[in-house]
Amino acid sequence: MATILFDGVAYGMLMFVLACGLAVTLGLMNFVNLAHGAFAMAGGYVTVVLMDKWGVPFLACLPIAFVAAAALGLALERTLYVHMYGRSHLEQVLFSIGLVFIAVAATDWFMGSSPRNIQLPAWLQGRRDILGVGVGLYRSFLIVVCGALALGLQLGLTRTRFGSRLRAAVDDARVARGLGIPVGFVFAATFALGSGLAGLGGALGVELLGLDPYFPLKFMVFFLIVVTVGGTSGLLGPFVAALLLGVADVAGKYYLSSALGGFVIYVVLIVVLVLRPNGLFARAR
Amino acid sequence: MSAAPSLARRARWRLAEIVFWLAAFGALFAPTGRHLLLNEVAILALFALSLDLILGYAGIISLGHAAFFGAGAYAAGLFCKLVMPDPLLGLGVAILAAAALGLVSSVLVLRGSDLTRLMVTLAVALVLHETANALPQWTGGADGLQGMAVGPLLGRFEFDLAGRVAYAYSLAVLFVLFVLARLVVRSPFGLSLMAIRRNGLRAAALGVPVRARLIAIYTLAAAYAGAAGALLAQTTGYVSLEVLEFQRSADVLLALIIGGAGWLYGGIAGALAFKVLQDVLSTGWPQFWMLWMGIFLVVLALVGRERITLGVRELVARVAR
Numbered sequence: 001m002a003t004i005l006f007d008g009v010a011y012g013m014l015m016f017v018l019a020c021g022l023a024v025t026l027g028l029m030n031f032v033n034l035a036h037g038a039f040a041m042a043g044g045y046v047t048v049v050l051m052d053k054w055g056v057p058f059l060a061c062l063p064i065a066f067v068a069a070a071a072l073g074l075a076l077e078r079t080l081y082v083h084m085y086g087r088s089h090l091e092q093v094l095f096s097i098g099l100v101f102i103a104v105a106a107t108d109w110f111m112g113s114s115p116r117n118i119q120l121p122a123w124l125q126g127r128r129d130i131l132g133v134g135v136g137l138y139r140s141f142l143i144v145v146c147g148a149l150a151l152g153l154q155l156g157l158t159r160t161r162f163g164s165r166l167r168a169a170v171d172d173a174r175v176a177r178g179l180g181i182p183v184g185f186v187f188a189a190t191f192a193l194g195s196g197l198a199g200l201g202g203a204l205g206v207e208l209l210g211l212d213p214y215f216p217l218k219f220m221v222f223f224l225i226v227v228t229v230g231g232t233s234g235l236l237g238p239f240v241a242a243l244l245l246g247v248a249d250v251a252g253k254y255y256l257s258s259a260l261g262g263f264v265i266y267v268v269l270i271v272v273l274v275l276r277p278n279g280l281f282a283r284a285r
Numbered sequence: 286m287s288a289a290p291s292l293a294r295r296a297r298w299r300l301a302e303i304v305f306w307l308a309a310f311g312a313l314f315a316p317t318g319r320h321l322l323l324n325e326v327a328i329l330a331l332f333a334l335s336l337d338l339i340l341g342y343a344g345i346i347s348l349g350h351a352a353f354f355g356a357g358a359y360a361a362g363l364f365c366k367l368v369m370p371d372p373l374l375g376l377g378v379a380i381l382a383a384a385a386l387g388l389v390s391s392v393l394v395l396r397g398s399d400l401t402r403l404m405v406t407l408a409v410a411l412v413l414h415e416t417a418n419a420l421p422q423w424t425g426g427a428d429g430l431q432g433m434a435v436g437p438l439l440g441r442f443e444f445d446l447a448g449r450v451a452y453a454y455s456l457a458v459l460f461v462l463f464v465l466a467r468l469v470v471r472s473p474f475g476l477s478l479m480a481i482r483r484n485g486l487r488a489a490a491l492g493v494p495v496r497a498r499l500i501a502i503y504t505l506a507a508a509y510a511g512a513a514g515a516l517l518a519q520t521t522g523y524v525s526l527e528v529l530e531f532q533r534s535a536d537v538l539l540a541l542i543i544g545g546a547g548w549l550y551g552g553i554a555g556a557l558a559f560k561v562l563q564d565v566l567s568t569g570w571p572q573f574w575m576l577w578m579g580i581f582l583v584v585l586a587l588v589g590r591e592r593i594t595l596g597v598r599e600l601v602a603r604v605a606r
């Protein structure tokens with residue numbers, strides 16, 4: 001029981017890091033970006049290639065995955081995404097599905113279609129018994145890293161100058177621009193940060209989620225669920241939602257059969273959206 | 286001034302439409318064996334037509350329209366296997382099943398904003414996909430529903446390997462449902478839908494019962510999608526989990542967007558272009574097709590559809606001059 005809770009929390013934390021960039025673009029900036037998973041996949045493949053080909057240690061791969069995905073995100077934001085802000089949701093959906101298809105095809109071309117995996121360092125493998133609860137070392141590592149990231153992000157959004165500029169730019173881009181806030185720069189930096197976090201999440205998630213060219217399509221739904229269930233009031237909502245869904249998914253797959261447990265999260269999604277159409281933590285607009 | 290004459294004018298059949306349908310039925314007698322592909326085109330066209338009803342006319346974006354397609358396919362497959370093999374009865378059952386599902390899920394879909402709708406449509410399709418996957422004793426699970434022996438059409442025409450009967454059947458169903466859709470969207474009911482799409486608040490202020498209208502069109506579109514799914518199940522004699530996959534919802538959205546939403550023929554033109562291109566481009570490396578589809582979508586979204594249609598129209602006008 002406690003082990004399931006623990007695994008669910010670790011899974012949810014990972015989901016949060018993967019999805020928090022989307023929480024900002026979709027939740028705050030109201031841009032439907034279905035291609036978010038492509039950045040996570042980029043981070044994952046960077047890690048796989050670095051570890052397999054060049055023998056880079058796992059911990060060193062994580063920041064590289066972050067930087068690579070952030071650079072990719074920044075490049076795409078400046079060239080393509082910037083034209084799509086303020087368009088209709090349908091156009092954004094088409095645009096980002098197109099990006100997903102391109103990412104899947106390109107990854108298949110360069111990396112092959114077979115699933116990839118990584119060899120974790122020895123000190124992250126295995127389980128320990130703590131107070132009678134079996135605790136996976138890698139999952140504890142995930143909880144620590146992702147928890148620290150979540151805390152840092154929340155503080156960054158609420159306490160720093162950049163955070164308040166971002167919130168102002170999201171609330172009313174025109175007025176923010178009038179006040180001298182460089183809205184385009186803030187959005188680009190935020191997008192790059194979100195993509196980088198997705199890349200980091202992708203690198204952390206190779207072990208738990210697996211990695212193949214269809215990764216962005218397979219997990220697209222998870223990210224969207226985290227954001228829509230969490231609501232658009234900030235990062236707290238997606239964080240709670242990610243934990244809730246992580247625990248629900250792991251518990252559902254454990255207590256029900258693995259086939260039946262698959263749709264526990266979708267049922268959670270539908271129930272939440274029916275009861276609270278704007279998510280758990282909706283902001284009054 | 287009464288609205289009746291303008292409605293009647295909009296409802297008149299144009300020459301190009303008549304030529305198109307004559308050509309479509311004429312293709313039945315074409316000697317070469319492309320009828321299997323044409324059958325797929327007709328089915329996708331019907332599916333895209335169904336999406337057009339909600340997207341092009343009522344403005345509901347759905348990322349999970351495959352839910353109804355799949356429901357229709359499984360309903361037709363199970364009916365054929367367990368009750369009786371007559372295709373037309375199976376089609377009716379599939380339509381009813383999909384419509385019932387549409388009615389139930391419309392209550393969920395019509396809450397909240399665009400984004401919530403996207404998510405709920407997606408989730409409904411995913412729940413169905415997982416359900417079908419979890420009930421292998423009914424659906425065959427990942428292996429698909431096998432052993433469908435579809436009876437002859439009208440008790441007389443056996444489905445042949447060349448697909449001629451299949452194409453005739455699908456085209457006939459497409460035509461009947463198309464004419465019905467044409468009547469619906471040109472009726473006052475259809476006009477009120479377009480008013481809702483443009484501005485739901487003002488439509489409500491004019492006295493349009495927004496919610497009831499949206500539920501009605503969503504249910505109708507679900508029935509259409511169910512018919513398309515049933516056609517696929519009956520003409521291929523097989524139903525797999527693919528009928529409920531996200532890819533199918535994305536494909537139909539793409540087909541509709543290629544042809545242009547909101548004028549009924551968009552789905553048909555898009556389905557034709559989509560299937561023919563897919564047939565040409567996916568020989569060899571299958572991801573090639575995906576790559577092209579992605580590039581197409583990105584360019585389309587960046588340039589903007591209005592600008593492309595405007596450009597084409599100008600081109601046509603210049604050539605015609």
